[in-house]
Amino acid sequence: MSDNRVWSYSAVLMGSPILLKLFSHDEALASRVFSLIKQYEDLFTVNRADSxxxxxxxxxxxxxxxxxxxxxxxxxxxxxxxxxxxxxxxxxxxxxxxxxxxxxxxxxxxxxxxxxxxxxxxxxxxxxxxxxxxxxxxAQPGMEIDLGAIAKGFIADRVRDYLHQQGVSDGLINLGGNVQTLGSPQGGWSIGVKKPFAAADALVGSIEVVNKSVVTSGTYERYFEQDGKLWHHILDPRSGYPLNNELDSVTVISTDSLDGDIWTTLLFGLGVEKGCALLRQRQDIEAIFVSKNREITLSSRRQFRFTPLDASYRLTD
Ligand code: ADP
Ligand code: MG
Ligand code: MG
Missing domain, CATH: 1.10.3980.10 (ApbE-like superfamily)
Structure with a gap:
Protein backbone atom coordinates (compact mmCIF):
# COMPACT_ATOMS: atom_id res chain seq x y z
CA MET A 1 0.00 0.00 0.00
CA SER A 2 1.41 3.39 -0.80
CA ASP A 3 0.53 6.65 0.86
CA ASN A 4 1.43 10.26 0.09
CA ARG A 5 4.44 10.42 2.34
CA VAL A 6 7.93 9.81 1.05
CA TRP A 7 10.03 7.54 3.23
CA SER A 8 13.80 7.81 2.82
CA TYR A 9 16.29 5.07 3.61
CA SER A 10 20.04 5.44 3.42
CA ALA A 11 23.19 3.35 3.53
CA VAL A 12 26.82 3.70 2.54
CA LEU A 13 27.72 1.21 -0.19
CA MET A 14 30.21 1.22 -3.10
CA GLY A 15 32.00 4.04 -1.34
CA SER A 16 29.02 6.42 -1.62
CA PRO A 17 25.94 7.36 0.31
CA ILE A 18 22.96 5.51 -1.19
CA LEU A 19 19.45 6.89 -0.91
CA LEU A 20 16.21 4.99 -1.45
CA LYS A 21 12.83 6.75 -1.50
CA LEU A 22 9.56 4.87 -1.19
CA PHE A 23 5.95 5.85 -0.68
CA SER A 24 5.43 3.25 2.00
CA HIS A 25 7.10 2.61 5.30
CA ASP A 26 8.90 -0.65 4.65
CA GLU A 27 12.23 -1.17 6.46
CA ALA A 28 12.35 -4.80 5.35
CA LEU A 29 12.06 -3.91 1.66
CA ALA A 30 14.71 -1.22 2.06
CA SER A 31 17.14 -3.64 3.66
CA ARG A 32 16.51 -6.20 0.88
CA VAL A 33 17.34 -3.50 -1.66
CA PHE A 34 20.56 -2.63 0.16
CA SER A 35 21.63 -6.26 0.32
CA LEU A 36 20.93 -6.67 -3.40
CA ILE A 37 23.25 -3.71 -4.07
CA LYS A 38 25.87 -5.24 -1.79
CA GLN A 39 25.72 -8.58 -3.66
CA TYR A 40 26.37 -6.87 -6.98
CA GLU A 41 29.11 -4.71 -5.51
CA ASP A 42 30.88 -7.88 -4.41
CA LEU A 43 30.86 -9.17 -8.02
CA PHE A 44 32.13 -6.00 -9.69
CA THR A 45 34.47 -4.16 -7.37
CA VAL A 46 38.14 -3.68 -8.26
CA ASN A 47 38.90 -2.14 -4.89
CA ARG A 48 39.06 -5.53 -3.19
CA ALA A 49 41.03 -8.60 -4.19
CA ASP A 50 38.25 -11.21 -4.26
CA SER A 51 35.60 -10.08 -6.77
CA ALA A 139 45.14 -11.41 -23.68
CA GLN A 140 48.01 -9.20 -22.38
CA PRO A 141 49.75 -9.59 -19.01
CA GLY A 142 49.00 -6.58 -16.79
CA MET A 143 45.60 -5.87 -18.36
CA GLU A 144 42.78 -4.88 -16.00
CA ILE A 145 39.07 -4.47 -16.55
CA ASP A 146 37.52 -1.52 -14.66
CA LEU A 147 33.72 -1.35 -14.53
CA GLY A 148 33.77 1.70 -12.24
CA ALA A 149 32.01 3.85 -14.84
CA ILE A 150 29.08 1.46 -15.39
CA ALA A 151 28.58 -0.82 -12.38
CA LYS A 152 26.37 1.71 -10.62
CA GLY A 153 24.13 2.06 -13.66
CA PHE A 154 23.74 -1.68 -14.03
CA ILE A 155 22.93 -2.00 -10.31
CA ALA A 156 20.46 0.92 -10.37
CA ASP A 157 18.57 -0.90 -13.15
CA ARG A 158 18.48 -4.13 -11.13
CA VAL A 159 17.09 -2.23 -8.12
CA ARG A 160 14.39 -0.71 -10.36
CA ASP A 161 13.49 -4.19 -11.66
CA TYR A 162 13.38 -5.57 -8.14
CA LEU A 163 11.12 -2.77 -6.89
CA HIS A 164 8.79 -3.37 -9.87
CA GLN A 165 8.65 -7.06 -9.01
CA GLN A 166 7.80 -6.16 -5.43
CA GLY A 167 4.81 -4.15 -6.65
CA VAL A 168 6.33 -0.74 -5.97
CA SER A 169 4.88 1.80 -8.42
CA ASP A 170 6.69 4.96 -7.26
CA GLY A 171 10.24 5.01 -5.99
CA LEU A 172 13.73 6.40 -6.45
CA ILE A 173 17.20 5.03 -5.94
CA ASN A 174 20.21 7.35 -5.86
CA LEU A 175 23.56 5.59 -6.02
CA GLY A 176 25.55 8.83 -6.04
CA GLY A 177 25.64 10.14 -9.60
CA ASN A 178 23.14 7.54 -10.79
CA VAL A 179 19.46 8.15 -10.06
CA GLN A 180 16.88 5.66 -11.26
CA THR A 181 13.18 6.42 -10.83
CA LEU A 182 9.88 4.55 -10.91
CA GLY A 183 6.56 6.24 -11.52
CA SER A 184 5.61 9.88 -11.28
CA PRO A 185 4.67 11.17 -7.84
CA GLN A 186 3.13 14.66 -8.24
CA GLY A 187 3.74 14.54 -11.99
CA GLY A 188 7.39 13.53 -11.89
CA TRP A 189 10.51 13.09 -9.80
CA SER A 190 12.56 16.22 -9.43
CA ILE A 191 16.33 15.72 -9.67
CA GLY A 192 18.99 18.38 -9.28
CA VAL A 193 21.84 19.04 -11.70
CA LYS A 194 24.85 20.01 -9.61
CA LYS A 195 26.76 23.24 -10.00
CA PRO A 196 30.36 22.28 -10.81
CA PHE A 197 33.03 23.13 -8.20
CA ALA A 198 30.43 24.63 -5.85
CA ALA A 199 28.89 23.60 -2.53
CA ALA A 200 27.51 20.05 -2.59
CA ASP A 201 23.91 21.26 -2.60
CA ALA A 202 24.35 24.05 -5.20
CA LEU A 203 22.42 23.38 -8.42
CA VAL A 204 22.48 24.87 -11.92
CA GLY A 205 19.04 23.48 -12.54
CA SER A 206 16.60 20.72 -11.82
CA ILE A 207 14.82 18.30 -14.08
CA GLU A 208 11.57 16.41 -13.76
CA VAL A 209 11.32 12.88 -15.08
CA VAL A 210 8.87 9.97 -15.11
CA ASN A 211 10.21 6.40 -15.14
CA LYS A 212 13.68 7.54 -16.22
CA SER A 213 17.27 7.28 -15.16
CA VAL A 214 19.33 10.42 -14.66
CA VAL A 215 23.12 10.00 -14.63
CA THR A 216 25.64 12.76 -14.13
CA SER A 217 29.37 12.51 -14.65
CA GLY A 218 31.45 15.53 -13.74
CA THR A 219 35.13 16.50 -13.70
CA TYR A 220 34.51 18.11 -10.30
CA GLU A 221 33.61 14.75 -8.69
CA ARG A 222 37.19 13.54 -8.31
CA TYR A 223 40.37 15.41 -9.25
CA PHE A 224 43.64 16.86 -8.07
CA GLU A 225 45.53 19.99 -8.97
CA GLN A 226 49.11 20.14 -10.15
CA ASP A 227 51.08 22.69 -12.21
CA GLY A 228 48.07 25.01 -12.17
CA LYS A 229 45.92 22.40 -13.92
CA LEU A 230 43.06 20.23 -12.86
CA TRP A 231 43.42 16.49 -13.44
CA HIS A 232 40.10 14.66 -13.12
CA HIS A 233 39.04 11.01 -13.08
CA ILE A 234 37.49 10.54 -16.53
CA LEU A 235 40.39 9.46 -18.70
CA ASP A 236 40.73 9.65 -22.46
CA PRO A 237 41.67 6.11 -23.48
CA ARG A 238 43.31 7.44 -26.65
CA SER A 239 45.77 9.80 -24.93
CA GLY A 240 45.94 8.28 -21.45
CA TYR A 241 45.28 11.72 -19.91
CA PRO A 242 42.04 13.12 -18.41
CA LEU A 243 39.54 14.13 -21.11
CA ASN A 244 40.17 17.76 -21.82
CA ASN A 245 37.49 19.82 -23.51
CA GLU A 246 34.90 22.52 -22.83
CA LEU A 247 32.86 20.40 -20.42
CA ASP A 248 32.45 20.38 -16.65
CA SER A 249 29.67 17.78 -16.61
CA VAL A 250 27.28 15.72 -18.70
CA THR A 251 23.89 14.50 -17.49
CA VAL A 252 22.10 11.78 -19.44
CA ILE A 253 18.37 11.02 -19.29
CA SER A 254 17.49 7.52 -20.51
CA THR A 255 15.35 4.53 -19.60
CA ASP A 256 18.24 2.39 -18.39
CA SER A 257 20.91 3.77 -16.11
CA LEU A 258 23.48 1.52 -17.79
CA ASP A 259 22.90 3.46 -21.02
CA GLY A 260 23.19 6.65 -19.00
CA ASP A 261 26.59 5.58 -17.70
CA ILE A 262 27.94 4.61 -21.09
CA TRP A 263 26.57 7.72 -22.75
CA THR A 264 27.92 10.17 -20.16
CA THR A 265 31.40 8.89 -20.96
CA LEU A 266 30.83 8.78 -24.74
CA LEU A 267 29.45 12.33 -24.71
CA PHE A 268 32.24 13.58 -22.47
CA GLY A 269 34.61 12.35 -25.14
CA LEU A 270 32.67 13.94 -28.02
CA GLY A 271 31.98 17.36 -26.51
CA VAL A 272 28.82 19.44 -26.99
CA GLU A 273 28.65 19.84 -30.74
CA LYS A 274 29.46 16.30 -31.86
CA GLY A 275 27.51 14.91 -28.91
CA CYS A 276 24.32 16.77 -29.86
CA ALA A 277 24.74 15.70 -33.49
CA LEU A 278 24.97 12.06 -32.48
CA LEU A 279 21.98 12.33 -30.16
CA ARG A 280 19.81 13.58 -33.01
CA GLN A 281 19.84 9.96 -34.19
CA ARG A 282 18.79 8.65 -30.76
CA GLN A 283 15.21 9.28 -29.62
CA ASP A 284 15.84 7.41 -26.38
CA ILE A 285 18.90 9.26 -25.03
CA GLU A 286 18.99 12.93 -24.05
CA ALA A 287 21.72 15.00 -22.45
CA ILE A 288 22.40 18.16 -20.51
CA PHE A 289 25.90 19.53 -21.07
CA VAL A 290 27.36 21.97 -18.54
CA SER A 291 30.35 23.82 -19.98
CA LYS A 292 33.28 25.55 -18.30
CA ASN A 293 32.13 28.85 -19.81
CA ARG A 294 28.84 28.54 -17.91
CA GLU A 295 26.63 27.41 -20.74
CA ILE A 296 24.00 24.73 -20.33
CA THR A 297 23.09 22.91 -23.54
CA LEU A 298 20.12 20.55 -23.80
CA SER A 299 20.32 18.07 -26.68
CA SER A 300 16.48 18.02 -26.70
CA ARG A 301 13.80 17.78 -24.03
CA ARG A 302 11.39 15.02 -24.86
CA GLN A 303 11.63 12.99 -21.68
CA PHE A 304 12.17 15.71 -19.07
CA ARG A 305 11.36 19.25 -18.00
CA PHE A 306 14.29 21.52 -17.13
CA THR A 307 14.17 24.41 -14.66
CA PRO A 308 17.25 26.68 -14.59
CA LEU A 309 18.26 27.63 -11.03
CA ASP A 310 21.46 29.66 -11.41
CA ALA A 311 21.39 33.03 -13.15
CA SER A 312 25.15 32.93 -13.85
CA TYR A 313 24.57 30.07 -16.32
CA ARG A 314 23.17 30.64 -19.81
CA LEU A 315 20.75 28.11 -21.29
CA THR A 316 21.20 27.22 -24.98
CA ASP A 317 19.21 24.60 -26.89
P1 ADP B 1 31.78 8.63 -11.08
O1 ADP B 1 32.89 7.87 -10.43
O2 ADP B 1 31.68 10.05 -10.59
O3 ADP B 1 30.48 7.91 -11.10
P2 ADP B 1 32.05 7.98 -13.86
O4 ADP B 1 30.75 7.30 -13.88
O5 ADP B 1 32.37 8.83 -15.02
O6 ADP B 1 32.23 8.87 -12.58
O7 ADP B 1 33.14 6.86 -13.69
C1 ADP B 1 34.49 7.20 -13.51
C2 ADP B 1 35.27 5.95 -13.24
O8 ADP B 1 35.27 5.13 -14.41
C3 ADP B 1 36.73 6.22 -12.96
O9 ADP B 1 36.94 6.40 -11.60
C4 ADP B 1 37.41 4.98 -13.50
O10 ADP B 1 37.30 3.92 -12.58
C5 ADP B 1 36.57 4.65 -14.70
N1 ADP B 1 36.98 5.32 -15.94
C6 ADP B 1 37.74 6.45 -16.10
N2 ADP B 1 37.86 6.77 -17.40
C7 ADP B 1 37.18 5.83 -18.09
C8 ADP B 1 36.94 5.61 -19.47
N3 ADP B 1 37.42 6.42 -20.41
N4 ADP B 1 36.19 4.53 -19.82
C9 ADP B 1 35.69 3.70 -18.88
N5 ADP B 1 35.88 3.85 -17.57
C10 ADP B 1 36.60 4.91 -17.17
MG1 MG C 1 29.33 6.90 -12.39
MG1 MG D 1 29.79 7.72 -16.48
Whole structure:
Protein backbone atom coordinates (compact mmCIF):
# COMPACT_ATOMS: atom_id res chain seq x y z
CA MET A 1 0.00 0.00 0.00
CA SER A 2 1.41 3.39 -0.80
CA ASP A 3 0.53 6.65 0.86
CA ASN A 4 1.43 10.26 0.09
CA ARG A 5 4.44 10.42 2.34
CA VAL A 6 7.93 9.81 1.05
CA TRP A 7 10.03 7.54 3.23
CA SER A 8 13.80 7.81 2.82
CA TYR A 9 16.29 5.07 3.61
CA SER A 10 20.04 5.44 3.42
CA ALA A 11 23.19 3.35 3.53
CA VAL A 12 26.82 3.70 2.54
CA LEU A 13 27.72 1.21 -0.19
CA MET A 14 30.21 1.22 -3.10
CA GLY A 15 32.00 4.04 -1.34
CA SER A 16 29.02 6.42 -1.62
CA PRO A 17 25.94 7.36 0.31
CA ILE A 18 22.96 5.51 -1.19
CA LEU A 19 19.45 6.89 -0.91
CA LEU A 20 16.21 4.99 -1.45
CA LYS A 21 12.83 6.75 -1.50
CA LEU A 22 9.56 4.87 -1.19
CA PHE A 23 5.95 5.85 -0.68
CA SER A 24 5.43 3.25 2.00
CA HIS A 25 7.10 2.61 5.30
CA ASP A 26 8.90 -0.65 4.65
CA GLU A 27 12.23 -1.17 6.46
CA ALA A 28 12.35 -4.80 5.35
CA LEU A 29 12.06 -3.91 1.66
CA ALA A 30 14.71 -1.22 2.06
CA SER A 31 17.14 -3.64 3.66
CA ARG A 32 16.51 -6.20 0.88
CA VAL A 33 17.34 -3.50 -1.66
CA PHE A 34 20.56 -2.63 0.16
CA SER A 35 21.63 -6.26 0.32
CA LEU A 36 20.93 -6.67 -3.40
CA ILE A 37 23.25 -3.71 -4.07
CA LYS A 38 25.87 -5.24 -1.79
CA GLN A 39 25.72 -8.58 -3.66
CA TYR A 40 26.37 -6.87 -6.98
CA GLU A 41 29.11 -4.71 -5.51
CA ASP A 42 30.88 -7.88 -4.41
CA LEU A 43 30.86 -9.17 -8.02
CA PHE A 44 32.13 -6.00 -9.69
CA THR A 45 34.47 -4.16 -7.37
CA VAL A 46 38.14 -3.68 -8.26
CA ASN A 47 38.90 -2.14 -4.89
CA ARG A 48 39.06 -5.53 -3.19
CA ALA A 49 41.03 -8.60 -4.19
CA ASP A 50 38.25 -11.21 -4.26
CA SER A 51 35.60 -10.08 -6.77
CA UNK A 52 34.89 -11.89 -10.06
CA UNK A 53 36.29 -8.91 -11.95
CA UNK A 54 39.51 -9.19 -9.95
CA UNK A 55 39.67 -12.93 -10.73
CA UNK A 56 39.68 -11.99 -14.43
CA UNK A 57 42.36 -9.35 -13.84
CA UNK A 58 44.58 -11.70 -11.86
CA UNK A 59 44.51 -14.19 -14.74
CA UNK A 60 45.52 -11.59 -17.37
CA UNK A 61 47.91 -13.01 -19.96
CA UNK A 62 47.45 -16.50 -18.48
CA UNK A 63 43.98 -18.03 -18.82
CA UNK A 64 40.24 -17.33 -19.31
CA UNK A 65 38.02 -17.06 -16.22
CA UNK A 66 34.43 -18.29 -16.13
CA UNK A 67 32.17 -15.70 -14.47
CA UNK A 68 28.49 -15.48 -13.54
CA UNK A 69 26.02 -14.41 -16.24
CA UNK A 70 25.41 -10.85 -14.99
CA UNK A 71 29.16 -10.16 -14.88
CA UNK A 72 29.64 -11.70 -18.33
CA UNK A 73 26.75 -9.77 -19.90
CA UNK A 74 27.92 -6.46 -18.40
CA UNK A 75 31.47 -7.02 -19.68
CA UNK A 76 30.13 -7.93 -23.12
CA UNK A 77 28.08 -4.75 -23.25
CA UNK A 78 31.07 -2.71 -22.01
CA UNK A 79 33.32 -4.18 -24.70
CA UNK A 80 30.80 -3.29 -27.41
CA UNK A 81 30.60 0.31 -26.12
CA UNK A 82 34.40 0.48 -26.06
CA UNK A 83 34.54 -0.45 -29.74
CA UNK A 84 32.10 2.16 -31.01
CA UNK A 85 33.69 4.66 -33.42
CA UNK A 86 35.52 7.47 -31.55
CA UNK A 87 34.53 5.93 -28.22
CA UNK A 88 35.97 7.56 -25.10
CA UNK A 89 34.64 4.63 -23.12
CA UNK A 90 37.05 1.78 -22.48
CA UNK A 91 36.41 -1.17 -20.16
CA UNK A 92 40.12 -2.08 -20.20
CA UNK A 93 41.18 1.32 -18.81
CA UNK A 94 42.20 -0.28 -15.46
CA UNK A 95 46.02 0.03 -15.75
CA UNK A 96 45.70 3.77 -16.45
CA UNK A 97 43.21 4.31 -13.63
CA UNK A 98 45.61 2.56 -11.24
CA UNK A 99 48.56 4.59 -12.54
CA UNK A 100 46.83 7.95 -12.06
CA UNK A 101 45.29 7.11 -8.66
CA UNK A 102 43.04 10.15 -9.05
CA UNK A 103 41.18 10.93 -5.86
CA UNK A 104 43.42 8.64 -3.82
CA UNK A 105 46.34 9.53 -1.57
CA UNK A 106 49.53 10.49 -3.36
CA UNK A 107 47.94 11.21 -6.75
CA UNK A 108 50.20 13.06 -9.21
CA UNK A 109 50.74 13.34 -12.95
CA UNK A 110 52.56 10.18 -14.11
CA UNK A 111 55.59 10.20 -16.41
CA UNK A 112 54.72 10.25 -20.13
CA UNK A 113 56.56 6.99 -20.83
CA UNK A 114 54.62 5.23 -18.09
CA UNK A 115 51.37 6.44 -19.63
CA UNK A 116 52.49 5.21 -23.05
CA UNK A 117 53.37 1.81 -21.63
CA UNK A 118 49.95 1.48 -19.98
CA UNK A 119 48.17 2.52 -23.19
CA UNK A 120 49.55 -0.62 -24.81
CA UNK A 121 47.68 -2.82 -22.32
CA UNK A 122 44.31 -1.08 -22.48
CA UNK A 123 43.02 -2.33 -25.83
CA UNK A 124 39.36 -3.47 -25.77
CA UNK A 125 40.00 -6.00 -28.54
CA UNK A 126 42.36 -7.80 -26.16
CA UNK A 127 39.36 -8.62 -23.94
CA UNK A 128 38.47 -12.03 -25.36
CA UNK A 129 34.93 -13.25 -24.71
CA UNK A 130 33.45 -16.73 -25.01
CA UNK A 131 29.63 -16.64 -24.98
CA UNK A 132 29.13 -20.37 -24.54
CA UNK A 133 31.46 -20.67 -21.57
CA UNK A 134 30.70 -17.19 -20.16
CA UNK A 135 34.44 -16.71 -19.83
CA UNK A 136 36.64 -13.65 -20.13
CA UNK A 137 40.32 -13.68 -21.07
CA UNK A 138 42.61 -10.67 -20.97
CA ALA A 139 45.14 -11.41 -23.68
CA GLN A 140 48.01 -9.20 -22.38
CA PRO A 141 49.75 -9.59 -19.01
CA GLY A 142 49.00 -6.58 -16.79
CA MET A 143 45.60 -5.87 -18.36
CA GLU A 144 42.78 -4.88 -16.00
CA ILE A 145 39.07 -4.47 -16.55
CA ASP A 146 37.52 -1.52 -14.66
CA LEU A 147 33.72 -1.35 -14.53
CA GLY A 148 33.77 1.70 -12.24
CA ALA A 149 32.01 3.85 -14.84
CA ILE A 150 29.08 1.46 -15.39
CA ALA A 151 28.58 -0.82 -12.38
CA LYS A 152 26.37 1.71 -10.62
CA GLY A 153 24.13 2.06 -13.66
CA PHE A 154 23.74 -1.68 -14.03
CA ILE A 155 22.93 -2.00 -10.31
CA ALA A 156 20.46 0.92 -10.37
CA ASP A 157 18.57 -0.90 -13.15
CA ARG A 158 18.48 -4.13 -11.13
CA VAL A 159 17.09 -2.23 -8.12
CA ARG A 160 14.39 -0.71 -10.36
CA ASP A 161 13.49 -4.19 -11.66
CA TYR A 162 13.38 -5.57 -8.14
CA LEU A 163 11.12 -2.77 -6.89
CA HIS A 164 8.79 -3.37 -9.87
CA GLN A 165 8.65 -7.06 -9.01
CA GLN A 166 7.80 -6.16 -5.43
CA GLY A 167 4.81 -4.15 -6.65
CA VAL A 168 6.33 -0.74 -5.97
CA SER A 169 4.88 1.80 -8.42
CA ASP A 170 6.69 4.96 -7.26
CA GLY A 171 10.24 5.01 -5.99
CA LEU A 172 13.73 6.40 -6.45
CA ILE A 173 17.20 5.03 -5.94
CA ASN A 174 20.21 7.35 -5.86
CA LEU A 175 23.56 5.59 -6.02
CA GLY A 176 25.55 8.83 -6.04
CA GLY A 177 25.64 10.14 -9.60
CA ASN A 178 23.14 7.54 -10.79
CA VAL A 179 19.46 8.15 -10.06
CA GLN A 180 16.88 5.66 -11.26
CA THR A 181 13.18 6.42 -10.83
CA LEU A 182 9.88 4.55 -10.91
CA GLY A 183 6.56 6.24 -11.52
CA SER A 184 5.61 9.88 -11.28
CA PRO A 185 4.67 11.17 -7.84
CA GLN A 186 3.13 14.66 -8.24
CA GLY A 187 3.74 14.54 -11.99
CA GLY A 188 7.39 13.53 -11.89
CA TRP A 189 10.51 13.09 -9.80
CA SER A 190 12.56 16.22 -9.43
CA ILE A 191 16.33 15.72 -9.67
CA GLY A 192 18.99 18.38 -9.28
CA VAL A 193 21.84 19.04 -11.70
CA LYS A 194 24.85 20.01 -9.61
CA LYS A 195 26.76 23.24 -10.00
CA PRO A 196 30.36 22.28 -10.81
CA PHE A 197 33.03 23.13 -8.20
CA ALA A 198 30.43 24.63 -5.85
CA ALA A 199 28.89 23.60 -2.53
CA ALA A 200 27.51 20.05 -2.59
CA ASP A 201 23.91 21.26 -2.60
CA ALA A 202 24.35 24.05 -5.20
CA LEU A 203 22.42 23.38 -8.42
CA VAL A 204 22.48 24.87 -11.92
CA GLY A 205 19.04 23.48 -12.54
CA SER A 206 16.60 20.72 -11.82
CA ILE A 207 14.82 18.30 -14.08
CA GLU A 208 11.57 16.41 -13.76
CA VAL A 209 11.32 12.88 -15.08
CA VAL A 210 8.87 9.97 -15.11
CA ASN A 211 10.21 6.40 -15.14
CA LYS A 212 13.68 7.54 -16.22
CA SER A 213 17.27 7.28 -15.16
CA VAL A 214 19.33 10.42 -14.66
CA VAL A 215 23.12 10.00 -14.63
CA THR A 216 25.64 12.76 -14.13
CA SER A 217 29.37 12.51 -14.65
CA GLY A 218 31.45 15.53 -13.74
CA THR A 219 35.13 16.50 -13.70
CA TYR A 220 34.51 18.11 -10.30
CA GLU A 221 33.61 14.75 -8.69
CA ARG A 222 37.19 13.54 -8.31
CA TYR A 223 40.37 15.41 -9.25
CA PHE A 224 43.64 16.86 -8.07
CA GLU A 225 45.53 19.99 -8.97
CA GLN A 226 49.11 20.14 -10.15
CA ASP A 227 51.08 22.69 -12.21
CA GLY A 228 48.07 25.01 -12.17
CA LYS A 229 45.92 22.40 -13.92
CA LEU A 230 43.06 20.23 -12.86
CA TRP A 231 43.42 16.49 -13.44
CA HIS A 232 40.10 14.66 -13.12
CA HIS A 233 39.04 11.01 -13.08
CA ILE A 234 37.49 10.54 -16.53
CA LEU A 235 40.39 9.46 -18.70
CA ASP A 236 40.73 9.65 -22.46
CA PRO A 237 41.67 6.11 -23.48
CA ARG A 238 43.31 7.44 -26.65
CA SER A 239 45.77 9.80 -24.93
CA GLY A 240 45.94 8.28 -21.45
CA TYR A 241 45.28 11.72 -19.91
CA PRO A 242 42.04 13.12 -18.41
CA LEU A 243 39.54 14.13 -21.11
CA ASN A 244 40.17 17.76 -21.82
CA ASN A 245 37.49 19.82 -23.51
CA GLU A 246 34.90 22.52 -22.83
CA LEU A 247 32.86 20.40 -20.42
CA ASP A 248 32.45 20.38 -16.65
CA SER A 249 29.67 17.78 -16.61
CA VAL A 250 27.28 15.72 -18.70
CA THR A 251 23.89 14.50 -17.49
CA VAL A 252 22.10 11.78 -19.44
CA ILE A 253 18.37 11.02 -19.29
CA SER A 254 17.49 7.52 -20.51
CA THR A 255 15.35 4.53 -19.60
CA ASP A 256 18.24 2.39 -18.39
CA SER A 257 20.91 3.77 -16.11
CA LEU A 258 23.48 1.52 -17.79
CA ASP A 259 22.90 3.46 -21.02
CA GLY A 260 23.19 6.65 -19.00
CA ASP A 261 26.59 5.58 -17.70
CA ILE A 262 27.94 4.61 -21.09
CA TRP A 263 26.57 7.72 -22.75
CA THR A 264 27.92 10.17 -20.16
CA THR A 265 31.40 8.89 -20.96
CA LEU A 266 30.83 8.78 -24.74
CA LEU A 267 29.45 12.33 -24.71
CA PHE A 268 32.24 13.58 -22.47
CA GLY A 269 34.61 12.35 -25.14
CA LEU A 270 32.67 13.94 -28.02
CA GLY A 271 31.98 17.36 -26.51
CA VAL A 272 28.82 19.44 -26.99
CA GLU A 273 28.65 19.84 -30.74
CA LYS A 274 29.46 16.30 -31.86
CA GLY A 275 27.51 14.91 -28.91
CA CYS A 276 24.32 16.77 -29.86
CA ALA A 277 24.74 15.70 -33.49
CA LEU A 278 24.97 12.06 -32.48
CA LEU A 279 21.98 12.33 -30.16
CA ARG A 280 19.81 13.58 -33.01
CA GLN A 281 19.84 9.96 -34.19
CA ARG A 282 18.79 8.65 -30.76
CA GLN A 283 15.21 9.28 -29.62
CA ASP A 284 15.84 7.41 -26.38
CA ILE A 285 18.90 9.26 -25.03
CA GLU A 286 18.99 12.93 -24.05
CA ALA A 287 21.72 15.00 -22.45
CA ILE A 288 22.40 18.16 -20.51
CA PHE A 289 25.90 19.53 -21.07
CA VAL A 290 27.36 21.97 -18.54
CA SER A 291 30.35 23.82 -19.98
CA LYS A 292 33.28 25.55 -18.30
CA ASN A 293 32.13 28.85 -19.81
CA ARG A 294 28.84 28.54 -17.91
CA GLU A 295 26.63 27.41 -20.74
CA ILE A 296 24.00 24.73 -20.33
CA THR A 297 23.09 22.91 -23.54
CA LEU A 298 20.12 20.55 -23.80
CA SER A 299 20.32 18.07 -26.68
CA SER A 300 16.48 18.02 -26.70
CA ARG A 301 13.80 17.78 -24.03
CA ARG A 302 11.39 15.02 -24.86
CA GLN A 303 11.63 12.99 -21.68
CA PHE A 304 12.17 15.71 -19.07
CA ARG A 305 11.36 19.25 -18.00
CA PHE A 306 14.29 21.52 -17.13
CA THR A 307 14.17 24.41 -14.66
CA PRO A 308 17.25 26.68 -14.59
CA LEU A 309 18.26 27.63 -11.03
CA ASP A 310 21.46 29.66 -11.41
CA ALA A 311 21.39 33.03 -13.15
CA SER A 312 25.15 32.93 -13.85
CA TYR A 313 24.57 30.07 -16.32
CA ARG A 314 23.17 30.64 -19.81
CA LEU A 315 20.75 28.11 -21.29
CA THR A 316 21.20 27.22 -24.98
CA ASP A 317 19.21 24.60 -26.89
P1 ADP B 1 31.78 8.63 -11.08
O1 ADP B 1 32.89 7.87 -10.43
O2 ADP B 1 31.68 10.05 -10.59
O3 ADP B 1 30.48 7.91 -11.10
P2 ADP B 1 32.05 7.98 -13.86
O4 ADP B 1 30.75 7.30 -13.88
O5 ADP B 1 32.37 8.83 -15.02
O6 ADP B 1 32.23 8.87 -12.58
O7 ADP B 1 33.14 6.86 -13.69
C1 ADP B 1 34.49 7.20 -13.51
C2 ADP B 1 35.27 5.95 -13.24
O8 ADP B 1 35.27 5.13 -14.41
C3 ADP B 1 36.73 6.22 -12.96
O9 ADP B 1 36.94 6.40 -11.60
C4 ADP B 1 37.41 4.98 -13.50
O10 ADP B 1 37.30 3.92 -12.58
C5 ADP B 1 36.57 4.65 -14.70
N1 ADP B 1 36.98 5.32 -15.94
C6 ADP B 1 37.74 6.45 -16.10
N2 ADP B 1 37.86 6.77 -17.40
C7 ADP B 1 37.18 5.83 -18.09
C8 ADP B 1 36.94 5.61 -19.47
N3 ADP B 1 37.42 6.42 -20.41
N4 ADP B 1 36.19 4.53 -19.82
C9 ADP B 1 35.69 3.70 -18.88
N5 ADP B 1 35.88 3.85 -17.57
C10 ADP B 1 36.60 4.91 -17.17
MG1 MG C 1 29.33 6.90 -12.39
MG1 MG D 1 29.79 7.72 -16.48
Missing amino acids: QVMDINHAAGRHPVVVSRPVYELIKCAKAASQLPESAFNLAIGPLVKLWRIGFKGDSVPAADEIAARLRITRPQDVILDDAAASVFL
